[in-house]
Amino acid sequence: GQSLEQPSEVTAVEGAIVQINCTYQTSGFYGLSWYQQHDGGAPTFLSYNALDGLEETGRFSSFLSRSDSYGYLLLQELQMKDSASYFCAVRELGNQGGKLIFGQGTELSVKP
Amino acid sequence: DAGVIQSPRHEVTEMGQEVTLRCKPISGHDYLFWYRQTMMRGLELLIYFNNNVPIDDSGMPEDRFSAKMPNASFSTLKIQPSEPRDSAVYFCASSIDIGRGWEQYFGPGTRLTVT
Numbered sequence: 237g238q239s240l241e242q243p244s245e246v247t248a249v250e251g252a253i254v255q256i257n258c259t260y261q262t263s264g265f266y267g268l269s270w271y272q273q274h275d276g277g278a279p280t281f282l283s284y285n286a287l288d289g290l291e292e293t294g295r296f297s298s299f300l301s302r303s304d305s306y307g308y309l310l311l312q313e314l315q316m317k318d319s320a321s322y323f324c325a326v327r328e329l330g331n332q333g334g335k336l337i338f339g340q341g342t343e344l345s346v347k348p
Numbered sequence: 349d350a351g352v353i354q355s356p357r358h359e360v361t362e363m364g365q366e367v368t369l370r371c372k373p374i375s376g377h378d379y380l381f382w383y384r385q386t387m388m389r390g391l392e393l394l395i396y397f398n399n400n401v402p403i404d405d406s407g408m409p410e411d412r413f414s415a416k417m418p419n420a421s422f423s424t425l426k427i428q429p430s431e432p433r434d435s436a437v438y439f440c441a442s443s444i445d446i447g448r449g450w451e452q453y454f455g456p457g458t459r460l461t462v463t
Contacts, residue, residue: 267449278439278456279391284449323391327450335404336381336452338391 240339264329268307352455366428373442383439
């Protein structure tokens with residue numbers, strides 16, 4: 237079956253660094269994405285990893301290890317506006333593109 | 349670009365009534381997705397289309413749910429009859445499969461409450 241595991245909640249202080257882990261188990265794997273969702277809002281795309289290694293986009297970085305079925309999202313220099321839910325999502329292989337399977341989300345609270 | 353447009357933004361209806369949710373994807377995107385989000389079940393894919401053709405509807409909970417995409421700029425998700433357990437936020441998303449991991453652009457969602 238398919239499963240994605242990520243912590244349900246994380247708390248950190250402004251200016252700190254936080255890492256949100258995601259482990260996955262799927263029948264076919266294409267890549268790992270991360271989405272951010274503020275309370276009452278829609279998910280928005282943050283990053284994507286298809287190959288092993290680190291991808292950096294400003295204060296956010298995402299890492300993937302295909303052999304370990306593991307990835308993480310790293311948020312640096314945390315700001316209050318980073319308080320949101322973060323979802324990892326696996327793109328599964330399939331007919332005509334496959335589909336995204338989302339984890340349950342990690343609620344990040346950034347404290348002053 | 350206006351982004352993905354969904355209507356209505358909020359819908360309150362009584363059990364047994366028909367509900368129709370609407371979506372206009374981003375122009376040029378050839379994939380359209382319908383998701384449902386609840387606290388208990390998280391973000392679930394219901395169905396997705398490629399070039400207006402339904403590709404995977406395995407997430408559609410039961411026969412009460414149906415979705416159509418009559419053209420590249422419009423899709424509907426219909427629930428008939430609606431039940432209280434259908435209460436959720438329904439998102440439409442669109443995508444074009446060029447790089448960036450099939451990045452999906454989500455609409456603002458429709459918050460459905462069935463009483």
